[in-house]
Amino acid sequence: xxxxxxxLAAGLSRIAAHMETAADSLNTIDGQLGDGDLxxxxxxxxxxxxxxxxxxxxxxxxxxxxxxxxxxRASGSSYGTLLxxxxxxxxxxxxGRTEVxxxxxxxxxxGALDAMIARGKASLxxxxxxxxxxxxxxxxxxxxxxxxxxxxxxxxxxxxxxxxRNEPAHIGRARIFADRSVGLDDPGQVAFREILRGLGA
Numbered sequence: 001x002x003x004x005x006x007x008l009a010a011g012l013s014r015i016a017a018h019m020e021t022a023a024d025s026l027n028t029i030d031g032q033l034g035d036g037d038l039x040x041x042x043x044x045x046x047x048x049x050x051x052x053x054x055x056x057x058x059x060x061x062x063x064x065x066x067x068x069x070x071x072x073r074a075s076g077s078s079y080g081t082l083l084x085x086x087x088x089x090x091x092x093x094x095x096g097r098t099e100v101x102x103x104x105x106x107x108x109x110x111g112a113l114d115a116m117i118a119r120g121k122a123s124l125x126x127x128x129x130x131x132x133x134x135x136x137x138x139x140x141x142x143x144x145x146x147x148x149x150x151x152x153x154x155x156x157x158x159x160x161x162x163x164x165r166n167e168p169a170h171i172g173r174a175r176i177f178a179d180r181s182v183g184l185d186d187p188g189q190v191a192f193r194e195i196l197r198g199l200g201a
Contacts, residue, residue, distance in 0.1 A: 003100040003146075005063045009053045011199050012067065016046030018198030026194065030187040033169065033180075038187050041075045042194070045083070048074035061095030064088075078120070079188055082129065085119045086112035105149060106141040109133060126170040127181070129188030135160040136196075154196045161189050 001007065019026075023039030030038035052070040056063040068087035071080060089111045094100050100108075113133050122128045139156035140149040169181040 003060065003102060003105070004098060005056050005058055005060055008060065008063060009056060012046075012049055012053065014201045015195055015198035016043075016050045018194060018201050019043050019046045022194045022197075026187065026191055029185060029190050032184050032187075034187060035077075037077065038079060038191055041077045041080050042191060044074040045071040045080055058098050059095065060097050060100055061091045061093070064091035064094060079129070079191065082116050082120055082188075085115050086133075089115035101144070102146050102149065103144045105146075106137050109137045109140070113137065122170075127164050127167055127186045127189075128169075129186070129192050131164060131186075132157045132160050132189040132192040136192075150196060150200050154193070154200065157189070157193045157196060161185055161193065164189070 019039070019042040023043045026039035026042060027036050030036050048070040049067050052066050056066055064087050068084040068091060071087065072084045074080070090108045093108055093111055113130060116130060116133070117123065120128075120130075122130055124130055124134055135156035136153035139152040143149045143152060165185055166182055169186065
């Protein structure tokens with residue numbers, strides 16, 4: 001089965017439910033290098049998206065746009081803005097379609113990555129969510145089974161977290177902490193890992 005709005009809605013529901021349990025951990029991790037509200041951001045955004053699910057149109061692109069707008073209503077944080085930017089990028093690429101082959105997911109993620117770089121002005125290697133997203137793109141390219149893609153993406157993100165843990169942050173609020181960020185996971189990367197975990201729940 002390709003990516004359709006019912007499939008999308010089911011996945012978003014699982015992510016939102018998982019964030020309810022992961023929120024405290026995300027807040028704690030974020031508090032080491034930021035405002036300590038990343039879990040709150042993900043929960044509020046997820047709840048607002050879930051409210052929008054029953055009225056999503058059959059058009060995948062329009063459904064993604066509605067989800068982006070819902071998340072934006074709930075959160076004005078920088079991470080929330082980046083996620084909405086990613087959703088809007090995917091929305092533009094899939095507008096007018098009711099089915100999207102899974103083989104297109106890496107390209108959609110790449111479009112999201114490019115849009116997030118343009119919006120946030122970060123670069124690969126800065127120890128941000130961008131590095132985790134890029135790892136997922138590389139891991140899923142050439143695959144066509146959603147379950148296999150999810151397993152590969154999750155493993156790649158875990159490896160990225162381990163690889164970058166002992167590097168300093170180079171951008172954003174975490175950069176202020178400089179050497180103190182060494183040995184700590186980037187909160188945005190961890191949140192992306194939790195998104196994947198939610199999808200697989």
